[in-house]
Each structure stands twice: as C-alpha cells, then as structure tokens.
Amino acid sequence: MLLYDRAGYADSDPNPERSLKSEALDIEQLADQLELGPKFYVIGVSMGSYPIWSCLKLQGVALVAAVVNYSWPSLPKSLIKDDFRRNLVKLTLFVLKHMPSLLYWWMNQKCLPTANVMEKNPVFFSERDQEVLKRTPGFELLSENKIEQRSIFDNLRGDILVGLSKWEFDPLKLNNPFPKDESVHLWVGYEDKVVPVELQRHVMEELPWIKYHEIPHGGHLIVYDTEVCESILRALLLNEEPAKYIPLPGTPKLIAAS
Template identity: 25%
Template sequence: MGEVSEPSRLWREELASLVEDTGIRFNGQVIGISTPAFETKKFESESPGNESSESLKDQIKGFAKAWGEMVVGFGRGCKDVVQQTLLTEDSYIVKKTRGPLSEVSERLRFFNQYLPEDRDPLLAWPVIFFVFILALSVLGVNNKYDSSVTMAKKVRLHPPSAARILLPDGRYLAYHDFGVPADRARFSLIIPHGFLFSRLAGIPGIKMSLLEEFGVRLLTYDRPGFGESDPHPDRNLNSSAVDMLNLADAVGIKDQFWILAYSDAAIHAWAALNYIPKRIAGAAMFAPLVNPYDSSMTKEEMSRTWEKWTQRRRFMFYLARRFPKLLNYFYRRTYLSGKHGQIDKWLSLSLEKGDKILIQKPTFEELWQRNVEELIRQGSTKPFVEEAVLQVSYWGFSLVDLQVQKKCSRKGIPWLKFIYGQEKCELTGFLGPIHIWQGMDDLVVPPSVTDYVARILPNATIHKLPDEGHFSYLFLCDDCHRQIFSTLFGSPQDPLGVTDETPSGYD
C-alpha cells in the first residue's frame, strides 16, 4: 500500500485520540487491526482493499461509542444542574408546586395498595403510567389496522318512529306497544332493555301469534338518554322504577303488570320489586346481573363470578366504580364510533359454543345492529356511563330487602306487651313470584350469580338450563318462548272479549 498523505494521517490520529483503546494501532503509515487468532486466516485471505474498508468501519463504531458516552455524560450533568438549582427546598418551583403535589399524592395514595410491598411508589408509578400510555397507543394502532382490513358496516341514522309519553317532570319517554290491544290483554308485560339493546328488542324473535295465543300485551321503552327518550338529570334506580310506573299508568294499565328483564337490565327489575312492589304481578329474569361488589356476597361467590370474566371486562367494571369518566374514551371508540362491531368484542365477553354460533347468524346480526343504531341515536356517552355506574354502585336497597319475612309489632310500653294481646304481624319483601332462567354454560353472567340470588331469595324459582349460554335460550327460540309463557301464565287462553272484565294482572 502506498504512502498515506499528511492530512489523512493527521485526521486519523485526531480521531484515535477521541476514542478508547479498541484494538486500533497507529504506526504513522498504515492502520492495522489487532484481531483474535481465529480471525487471522480470514484477514490474510482478503485483499488489501477489503482490509482498509474493515478498518474504517471499526473507526466509525469507535467514534459513535465515544459520542454516545459524551451525550450520556452531558445528560447527567444537566440532571445534576437541575437538581441543584431548580429542585432544591428553597427554589421557586418547589415552593409553588409542593402543596398541590402533596395533595394530589395524598388523594392517590390508595393506589399503592396494588403495588407489591417491595416496590417504591415514586419509582413504580411513572413506569406503570408510561406502559399504560404505550399500551393505549398500540391498541389504537391495532384498531386502525384492523379497520383497514375488515370493512366494518357503518351505523345508519333512522327517522324517529317511537310513540312517546310526557312524564310528570317534563321529560318524554319513548315506548313500543306490541301484542294484543290494551282492552283485550289478559297479561301486561313491561320489559326494560339491556345495555346494548333498545325498546325494539323486547323478547328477541317473539311471534305475534304466541302473544295472541296467551293474550299478552308487551311494552318496551327506551331508558333515559337512550333511543328517543329524554335524558334524566339525576337518574338512579328509584327514578327508574318511577318511570316504569308512569309508563304503565299512561298506557292504561290499571292493575298489576309483569316485568321481564334480561342480563344487566335485571337491576331495573330489582328496583321495581323494591320501590313499586304493589304494582308488580311477578318477575321473569334471564341470567340476572347483580352488583358484583355487593357486600352480601361471600368471598367464594364473588371469586366464582369474577373468574369467568375477561381481564378487559374486569377492568371496565373497575373503571365504572373508581374512574367512570374514563369510560367515555372506550365508548367513543366502540358504540359511538359510527361503525358496527361484534357484540362479544364490544362488551368484552367470553362466549360458549352455542352463543358463538347464534351471534354469527344473519338474523341476530340484523337485530343487534338495528338496536345499536336506535340506542345511540342521541350520540352521547352519558347514559352509557350512568348505566355502568348504576351496576356497580349502592342501589339504595339490597336484595335482602326483597326477602319475604314475617314482621310483628305491638304498640305500648315494652314490658307491658303481654297486656295488649297478640302481636300484629305482616309479611314484608316482594310477595309475588320470581322466576329465574339460568344457562349453566353462561360465561357472561355465570351460574354462581344465580346461586347467590337463590341463597338471598329462597322463594325465587330457579330454572337451570343445561348446555345453554347467555343468548341461546331467550333469543330467537320459538319453543323457549312458549315454555316461558306457559311457566308464567299457565295454559294458553284467548285474548279477552271487549266487554270482559278480567284484569290484566295475574290470577
């Protein structure tokens, strides 16, 4: 190899002075690389041109390493300057932010109970927060990618079609009247809709001929803020029962009526049994949900319920209980995204085989999508958040209050009670029939929930359904609908004559 020019030699010597000893040796003329023994043959067999190229590569790597070390050193120096000038006890920033940060830290201290005992919260939570943000970003990228692969069906906006009543507080309540006319109904059945259904659902797939055969009038309604019903400024389960009562009065139900509830809609049925029991003839419930945080549940009952749910569903329940405002983000990306999605994905459900087959049927998909389109008509996440919070909050009563109990009392001075004769006793709780149908393979509201209800309400009649899931019995099943009506109303009877005086309650 020829002589190396003076500028080139000087440049290489200066570069060598910036890096550590990396095996590069300078002899004033050429650059050699000290290599391990096992690489000697390789370099001997290569041409001089290849040797020069390899040497330059190592030089660049050494320079990059030195540059990286300088950057790290510079960063540490900046950190020390900040700590010694801006973050001291006497600095302006610390004086101004110490109070607010201490208050926020105190309020969020309960989070520390979720950390292992050997973890410093000051170090652990920033890491957790960073991972959480990173996970949300990944989910967002995945959702965007999925939507580009599978063309999701867009939500359609339908013209208003509901009948509405004006409530005493000035709100309008939308309802759907189906079945035999009011003056011919032997039984009136009111149905509050489930979380992602509307007044259009009712008993999914119920035939008009069956309603005629049993003389049933079926009424469904949109809960406040859903569909075509006005929102309630401060709704709770008491107001839910009052809305149901006002609907019954407005449509001419003068006597008792039955109530049918499915899954999470059961909380509104429980409320009706507690707040307006004298107007309820009886209740039919299907996989009824209860408050999963109810204090009357044993640890075993609670564990058997939670273990069936997906991690995402548990997380959504936790958010509803602790940070309900964060639910807005998830609801905007699912129900209110403007596109349709699968019910199991949107509700984070685990489904058994029968349910998976059912939700893939075109009839179910059409029913589900039409109900979602009606439900989100107002474009607000508020009613969804309210509903989620109601499920996991204190209801204002407990299921224990619905137990049929004998309550006796005497008036007068306690130690002279024997003078006043026998005590006056009365039955308290809900005195009508309660029928509960539970699929034994249900993973959405597992059988353990119904076992808990049966323990609290021993007078309830439990119908266990082997090989049935969450949707497979009530939805689109003609034989099942007939079995349900036969259980509730007995043998089929023709609708009443116009002049017949038989009431619309139960005999």
C-alpha cells in the same frame, strides 16, 4: 304484551340523571298512562333486569339472564374472589366515572387490534350466543359502528354505572314480597359467560322464594331461544313448572377466561 325502550334506548329520550328510582318510576308512569292497573307482569332481560328489583310487588316478574352486581354487600368474597369479571367490572366503573372520554376514544380508535371487547368475544359469549349474534339485528348495539355514536356510548355508560355501582339496598336481603300467588322467576343459562351460573345459584339460595330455572346448554342470550321464551311466559302467566329446566345438582366452577 308491551315492549318499551328504557331511557336512552331506541326512541326513548336519554336521562342523564338515571337511577334505580328513576327506572322504577318510568315503569310506574308507563303503567299509569296505559291504565294497566296494579296487576301486571314485568320481564327484565340482562342489563334491563336491574330495574326489576324495584318492581317486585307487582303481579309477578321474571329476570332473564339477570346481571349480578358485585357491589352487593352480601355476596361472599369466597365466591367472587377468583372471578375475572369482578376485576373487569371494577376497572370499567373506574374508567367510566373518571375517564369516559378516554374509553370512548379507545373503543373507536383504529390503530390497536381490539376496539370493542364485547362484540362476538368468545370470552363473554358461548357458542350458542355467538350464533344468536350472527342472526339477530338487535345486537347491532354492541357493534363497533354503533359504539362510535357518542350518544349511544353515553347512554350505555350511564346504564352500567347505575346497574353495577353500589345500590341503596341489598337485593339478597329482601323478604318475600308475595304472600299469595304472585311470583318471581329467575331464568339462567348454565353456560352463561357474562353472569356465571354459580352467582345466580347463590341468589337462589339466599332468596328461596324465587322460582329458579336453569337452561342446560343456554348462554347469556337465552331469551332468543323460542322454546325458552315460551316457557318463560307460561311459567309467569300460567304458573307452569318446566321440569327440564330444574338445575343440575352440584355447583360448577367459575368459568375462567380462555
């Protein structure tokens, strides 16, 4: 198994010109340099999942707590009109495009009470997610002292702009790229407050060829659950279908801010 750092993360050089295409090309070039051949699997987690939509013709892929882009044309307005995240994303994209220095200042100032809206915020993280944040050093990236570094801020800015702005294609209109035994898996936490489960279920309904798995008490950080992580690998590599992750009937209401 290979874990690689996307452009601008950890030891990878930043790419100020990053795009959906450049993200896919990075994966292709890495596979070529390592001589993996055409048959390998890719797993994308959270914000790192959006490049995976350009890699669906591999042996198989898994999207874990994948971001859903509110700019996808086929997302029904009735589904997202009351979702507070949609307006938050719109505002964030506007500020990142036109006033990035102002946002950088606001996130690092010390006078106002809230400098980092994401860090351990119960609006965005379930109780299980908050427990993960307490014990997982990898999430220092979200902490205030990391955001203070301009290079990290600029990299996150570029990543968000690519992942959540308008794309050149609509993933919900894709045809099944797998005529044989390959597969796409979508793993979702029922209590995910970053990407609500009803959006993920809509993706499943629009793309019935995706194998959908729903963690009953999982949040956005389900990949840090050892049992879930093992199930992700076994489903992708061995084509196992874990019965306990079949979604519950019915569609939940949007999780509102509290």
